[in-house]
Amino acid sequence: MNARQNQIQTLLRVDLSSGKTRLETLPTSWTAKYIGARGINARLLFDEVNAGTDALGPDNVLYFGTGPMDGLPIGNGRMSVACKSPRGTIAEGSFGGFFGPELRRAGVDYLAISGQAEQPVYLYIHDGRVEIRDASHLWGLTTDKTDAALRREFRDPDVQLRYIGPAAENGVHSSVIMGNLNNSGGRAGCGEVMGNKKLKALAVRGRQGIQVADYDAFIDAYHLYRQRLDLATSRDPWTPVWSTYGAPALVRLFAGMGNLMTRNAQEMGWEAEKAQRIGAEIYLEKYVAKAKACFNCPWPACQKIHVIPQGEYQGFRGGNYWAGQPVVFGSLIDNDDLDLTLILSGLCNRYGLDIFHVGFTLAWAMECFERGLLTLSDTDGLELRFGCKDHAGLIDLVRKIAYREGFGELLALGCEQAARLVGGGAEKYCLSVKGQEIEAIAERNMYMVALGVAVSEVGPDHTRWYPPYPCNPDLISRDELLTLGVDLDLRKAFQGRNPEEKGKLLRWFSISRAVVESLPGCVFLVRDTLGLDMRPWQQLFQAATGVQIDYEEFLRAGERVLNLERAFNVREGYRRVDDRLPYRMSHEAVPHFNFPPVTQAVLDGMLDEYYTANGWDLATSIPKEQKLIELGLEDVAFALRGSTEEAKQ
């Protein structure tokens, strides 16, 4: 059988301007140094996309990266997509599904897409060959229709696809790349960049196998991994609920705990009956048709396919109802009709819109409308209030955002830019950081979330320091922690509204999740021992690649990735002042629960601790030269010298 050795990683370059393609082999030393996926994407991006590059120009490069675990039973089909974001930061996201393993089986580990096509095109990669094909018949189609059209073309159900919808074609803020109908990735701007390159889709089919270095060791490590994730044996009490009911199970719980963003996070609690109506139990009972999974996931039903059973929208199909949808299209806009929640999120998938962009911008617009900053003449006659019952109007508004029509044109800019145009204090109601809308997680009740949202290089993204709500600290002993190199007081670290130890905990989560996303693996599967013990992943990595590195060095790879991403932002001019919180989170207390705001003084304390733990300069957040040299990133240290000196003046 034709099998690929797992130590060698290949990069396929495609220049859409000239139509030229080239297959390269990456340095083998990179596997130990950056592992793969997110790590190697960060390295390539730092090397190849210079400071000040126009994100929406031919010089921006869009990278798709698999890694040494993709195609193996633990990669979970994750892959990383990265480019420079149109908002100026690094853009990196990860998606699941089946595309990553297929790309590796086709003989390609990384794709670097540069240039801009004149006419819409799609790429077809099969068994080491690549074709740039005309996509004018696909341009303008929604993602579900693109999927169907391409599948008709290939007549092979196992061709794997990634595509963009009309939103990305029209350059809508934060639009995503979609695949397997309901999997999305790259909300930090990757869809916009793909649309700008006039690249409608990627299609891939490969039949090579992937050989691991030590099969028996791999199977042993897999048993350990499964033991930690199986419903009966996982030490994390959330595992069984999480892997069947899924994250919407939290809605009802959070509504009573002060963790559920309601009416644009003006409040953090919601009526229990309302929360129940959009929660996981009713979803599973009345809507779910069947379970779905990403490639080789050990969990039974993290994803599901659903169908609206009755009423006006009977038969509307979709999938992947997770933590974001019940909040952004539920409590955040005060809607307790699950049909509407599923339709709005389903339409986002079909248009290729980011649910957090649409949800938070919609909620911002509702608040502005209620406060008189937007009027009926702005909203094309839509009474845009919280709890809006004009469902047809809201559904049409999502379409208008994707096609940038009427009032949709303003919302398509994202809430930060839109607020600037509206003025009159509208910025105070916009919940965004670094130009990107936040996610549905409670900053004022869980300070690690506040810190994580503020510092994230790509804009708010909880998967970079998952889990946001660590649970029982007694599951792991102090001695065990110390053997893992985690020197922190877990009790304090897990206290929600206590700023102590948050910087150190976040650093630990950030670097270990960078490792997971570089393998790649799914960050949700870092359960058991609270995601603090990465030894099973180290064993799997060694068995799969034959690269023998100790535990400390394994985690140092994650630290390198984090520093490279920070360095990319530093080179683009991002500094400590950009690591901030939305106005509401830093100035307004949570009513009823009496949680104080996370003031700048509190945030500053946590930032100091985080930067110190990382070896970054306190005044600027620039990684210190000594730290970069220690990590073997001398070239990065050299490249940042200008930024450091400029900051001193």
Place this chain on the structure above:
Amino acid sequence: MKRIYVIEDLCNGCRLCQTFCSSLKQGVFSEQARIWILKPPGEERDIPILDCIGACIRPIAEDGTPTCVSVCPTGALYYAEAQQAVELRLTWETARQLQPLFKVIAPWKWPFPWHTSEPAPEMESPTR
């Protein structure tokens, strides 16, 4: 004789069975296996198709269960004698009428007691 049985509706399409099966002979993970998960366009069905009687060449589970069955997360594959197979199938069919959770997982894969507001109806296995 024990065989591998399939509950199509419980298959979530993860392909763990296929990937592991492919590797048993040569240690190479691919799609070429004795089990194939057919995925018709539309993401709505996942259909396990077996070319195997369950004589697994290398069970990775200690109890000797065929590898594809032991790695299946939902219970869509199970390994049983003919009569036991009918009983297990009936257990699932009954359970899913009483508790929506069992739309996505077989009751023997759920590690906790479960209850329903209605008492379970009395049923007899058709093979008894």
